Amino acid sequence: MKARFQPSFHFVAALAAGLLLTPSRAAAKTFTVVFDNFSFTPKTVTIQAGDTVLWNNGGGSHTVTGDGADKFCGTGIISTSCSKTFTTPGTFPYHCAFHAGFGMVGKVIVTPASNPPPLVSITNPTNNTTLSHSGSVTIEATATSAGTIASVEFFDGDSLIGTDASFPYSVELVLNAGTHLLTAKATDTDGGTGTSPAVTVIVQAAIADPIPARITQGDITIELQTIADGLVSPLGTAAPDDGSGTLLVYDQVGLVHVIQNGTLPNTPMLDVRSRLVTLNPGYDERGLLGLATHPNFAAHPFIYTYTSEPNGPSADFIIPVSGGTTNNHQSVIAEWRIDPAHPNQVDPTSRRELLRLDKPQFNHNGGTLRFGTDGFLYFTVGDGGAADDQGPGHSLGGNGQDLGKILGKIGRIDVDARTSSNGQYGVPSDNPFVDQSNAVKEIYAYGLRNPFSFSFDRLTGDLWLADVGQNDIEEVDQITKGGNFGWPVKEGTFFFDPNGDGNGFVTLAPVGEVPPNLVDPIAEFDHDEGVAIIGGYVYRGPALANLSGKYVTGSWGEFQAPEGRLFYRIGAELKEFRLGEDNRKLGLWLKGFGQDAAGELYVCGSTNLGPTGSSGKLLKVVSVTPPTELKVAAIADGNSIRLNITGGIPPYLVQGRPELDGGPWIDLVTTNGNSVPIPIVGSTLFLQVEDQTTKIVTLYHATLDGASERPNPVVTSASGSALFAIQGLQATYLVSYQNLKATAIASHLHGYAGPEGAAGILFNLVPAGEFGVSGILSGVHTLTTEELAGIVAGQTYVNVHSQQPPGHSGGEIRGQLIP
Template sequence: MKKIISSIIISAFTLGSYGLSPAPQTVYVGYGTWGSPYYSFYSDSNGNNPINLAEYEFYHGTQYTFTKILGTQHPFFISDIPDFDGSYHMGYLSTNIVVTHPGTVSRISGITLNTGSLTFNMNAGYTNNLYYYCTRSGHASMVKVFNTSPPHVSQNQLIITEISPADDLVEVTYFDNKSAILPRDFYFVVDGLSSSFIPEGTIFTAGESKTFSVNLSNSGSIWLYSTQNGANNATYEPMMCGLAYGTTQPTGDIHSTNAYEKLLWKDPEAFAYFSGASNSLRLVAFDATNPDFWLESSSDLNSFYDEQVVSDLHPDILIGDVKIGLNLVTDGVNHPIGIVDPNDDSGRLFVLQQTGEILSVDSDYNLNTNPILDISDELVSLFSFPGYDERGLLGFAFHPNYLDNNKFYYYASYPVGGSPDYSFPVGYDGGENVVIDHHSVVIEETYVDNNLNGVFDQGDSVTNRRELIRFEQPLSENFPVIGSNHNGGNLSFDSNGYLLIAVGDGGDANDTGNGHGVIGTGADPSNIWGSILRIDPDGTNSINGAYGIPADNPFINEIDKLDEIYAYGFRNPWNPSADPVSGIIYSTDSGQNNVQEINRVEWGKFHGWRAKEGSYLFDTLSGNNGTINNPINLENEVLPIAEYDHDQGYANIIGGHVYRGTAIPELQGAYICGDYGAFFGWSGTLLYYQLDGTIKELYIGASNRDLNCDVRAISKDASGELYLSGNGGTNHFIYKIVPLVDLSLEEISDQMHVTIIGDEGSTLSLIEMNSLDSDASSSTNVLNSGGGIIRSINTSGFFKGIAE
């Protein structure tokens, strides 16, 4: 198996070093003078930092503001169409530039110290010359031209996207949403020698591909450098992008004969396989850094993008026909993360609090706030500002033989300490050491039945604590206030009795940044992050000896793939769960910006991230979703079975379970999940996916009311009935999902007990009739859910429940 390595090298230089620097977007105008440049200009509002406008370039498509901070004698204005005498003094403005200013300002009365600011934006494709001038009629000599141009090509967004050795052609695509110009020649370096170049002044429109003639062979290397000779130059030279390719992986440093300490990444084995049987080696994703995304194909030159940005990814989710109710279990919990059922005939449910406590609630929904288990003092510090966290107690599961061996497992966030089983190698993050926030730890414990009542409760103790697995979690650079995100954490057992562990990609955004390496973590099965693990807690054949590796795991004994991984390519899989009937494992995955997905978790498969968000290709540079021409399936890839976008206010999908209960027959076999809802909006959405491939919203109550909490977890009890855990603005809730309305009849001591069950937020009425005729007499009993009436067993009649 080839190593997972980088085919893109990113440098640390800036384009401003090529010549003119990008102009500041706010410029402060001082006193006017008779000599060029006619005004003093500053980068600060106090006039302490003078700048020479001739050294700066103003880019098309960028908004600039000029504010006068000194003087009233030389009003300042701009023009790009000359006056009748051919002078740009008192000239006019074309429709290709958008200018805003106070109503008192015009071409003959520009901005002064007391009249506000002037803001302008040159449209893309702007071709005029832009001037500034003094609006005094006698000051016609005070006119000066701006340096304007399309923006410079961003050095990390000009990407080789196809090579065609049969035709000696190379396709280069600009990965940006606006046009830009090459500030100097860029050189193709083939097998260490300059071959040809892209000339200075070449303009790339947004997402444009261009093809260039380059002498190629069926095996070699090609790199795009900012200066001639590239790697053979004696001095440090920035490298844009490139790859080595062929049938035999080269040895040594394939892109450099020198030491390039300034490169953010350097790997001697950046290699993509190419047999030469096809015309081309094509990039088939937006993530050019991963050689697995380069595939052999017929030529498809001059057109990489089909749509660089897809604006409407999915149709709106419809409200389904299935109506459900909610019954409050408790609102006395704190940051609930779900419930688990010990299935010990006690009728209790265990409530998991993210803060580290496990409480119990009895069959009558009485909450015992004395924890059965409390690890809160052991966890990393949680819930500081802004009151949101993705760390804590994140998962809990009973051993399949729990009633015999008393074992249970939990997944939690611990301070850095001890020896992690999986850590980031030195220099993993582009030569930098990864900054660690905390450790994720899966722990096994065994309860001791001290009070001899046969169940695990507050009177018992735990023993035999042992760590199964411990691994590092990186500090989030983009969201340091919450420490670390995308920690996954849910635990469950599959139908074979093996423990499933959900592990996120390590957080931040786009699977980039601290702890993500060159190709990210999700697409890299050589690391633990971005995966669903499958282990045997009763085994010992893991590297640390604390658990076993199931013999049928997909990557047993494969070099550079972890034995523990069951499936990979996830951003933050939440709540993988196995259907108890089919054994199929389902999991949701939280999207980056636009797409949320439901996955059928498949053995050994790559589930798309970060190459794709949902079924759409994902650009790690811009965060956009798009498509390419003549797409080719990625190797070993499997797409989501369902997905949706954020058009309706959705934010983050929360995984659930295939419904196998009996209370709501209409949902039998459907996968029930939810959407978290807008952050701090405290109103999520319940969803269901059916075999017809559609996602729909569950209709809540008689009037389809909004939830009063977000959706944090969908859990199930031993009978397959479902529960919602969520956080509200001040209270936190657990609800049982019940029918909108239903009746049950039970004979007790020669009496018929008629009970109504249904939505507590609706008005429930039990109607008793003496016949089914339309004019039959009836009586109506308005009851709470769980209420009912008692009639003699000999009474004849009919009963109906309604919810309003």
């Protein structure tokens, strides 16, 4: 299909040629440079003294800052355009103050203006022409000189289109969808050159608003409880399956922290900062990007890390790059063993490198590590970086579609085998391309751009992945073995046009051959909602019944501000959570999600864009307590228990009895106040509080001592008490202990067993401060219906464990919660 312009342009060109045969001097000119996609286009511009350079912002937050004393347009963000006239010959380098480290630099070469250059201009098409579709276009120009024109070269951006040495000067080319900056460069027989003003031609095909419908708020309200703060840039968690309740949180800067019994020790479990590339504190996509624990952690106490490291040994997955450049870094998966003498520390000498792969650019790294229900380790790798799956290190047609490269893929390996080519892992025999000679055997699925985060549904085993999009679409994929998820042929459910040197965009029509059986996402949103999706988990925890079975994800935010958002999926639709009773904003850059051994979810975020500062937080997703709900907290106060009552409608009635089923409740006190002391009589006392809406809170009290330990009683002078306030499925607990033989190391509610039996851990009891030989444990736990039934049936007990020796790691004091 041809897209020619009117023949009258030939007449205009000839007339102009007659008027411009003998230029007497060089007229000052304006040269246009467009900046976007971390680059200036053209990167180098040669002008004459007196000429002007105009910089136009094609997208993003950038500066145009001279390297020397002359700062060109200054150090502030250029929202639309800026210009500078150069009067002195020389070479003047400049850069973007934010992204110079990513290669966003340019240069203006100013030559003396003593000899008038040729005059050249594009006469067809005219500036700001808009075409309705792509097709063949004839570009025509006129050129004059004091001497003789030797040739006219035509350019689309920096790319040479063709050359014509005779008048009328013209070339023909196919303009694909996007914005094209056309220029002509004339050279005369004296060696003088002149470049025409740029002509902008827009070929329509991009969709202005791919998904007009906005994500609306749903009817699920959550609250976020701070579990750890003072982090830098937390990205996610890993939970060992050893029943310890330990949660590991990994920080992009290279630290793995242990959270046990609700506390964060000062010393990290692992510090790999010295192994990493130097991170850009302003913004970086490299670092410690993934962490996983062995699926049989009790027998095999190994953790696995995914790190961005300087180029070192030859990679197991080599990525050739062209143009004299080198790979930006290498991504490395390694195994580490827990120090047997220090269970919260990794033995730094135990590192075993599983694999190493080349990464052409700093971005699009993927990096998540997860073990599947099959026991194999899954990992993600981005398409190599840069933009549009193009550039050095990228295959023609994109790395995402190239089965000969690991880039843009999900990999799957067996960490317990040693049959790979490097002898450090195994390749599962049922990997989908294991028998394909030209394919990487480790590939599990492909056609991905930046699969930054994924997870397995702990109930079904389904693999859910969030793939960060280019300029338009963020998507949620349900991954299938051997599936092709489209990138860069598609972005979301739309077709994708990489658009050469311009910005890629989505379109309704394919721009090339479409592979068969592409898998579309199950949910997607466009950049009206945020510029990067952060994948989470299908919620399977016991605490939030209305969230059960729903996939939780979110939007990272915007480069300009910490505007992360939290979503959940219903069918193909995403809904936004209501956050807190005040329905507030998250106020963080959303950097990841986590999941503990019980299936509860966590949010990782920071108020800093890059890996710097100490504003990083790990937040637990919890239920919201309605403001009118009756709540009771109990505090030990000498020989009394002080009840602090909030919510509900006063006056409050406090009742008690010595046994759960021991006769009628006895009225103890009626009060309009919020703090009531209740004397402790006997070893066990059950209390309940009613308000005018009869919202009942039942309290259980028990005594802890060494003689109650089973199977072997403990001789100790230590003692303690436990008080649980139960309302519905919410348990508020207060446990005190005194005079242990050694510092406490843990405390749990165990079940299900009577006073003479022993049982496993139901959940951790968290210290109010640090563990000691004496101390207080307090917190709130959402019970499962099974846990509540066990408490009511008298089949649960509190156990406090101390450091052995001289303490008792199996438990020094114990008390049955219900006699």
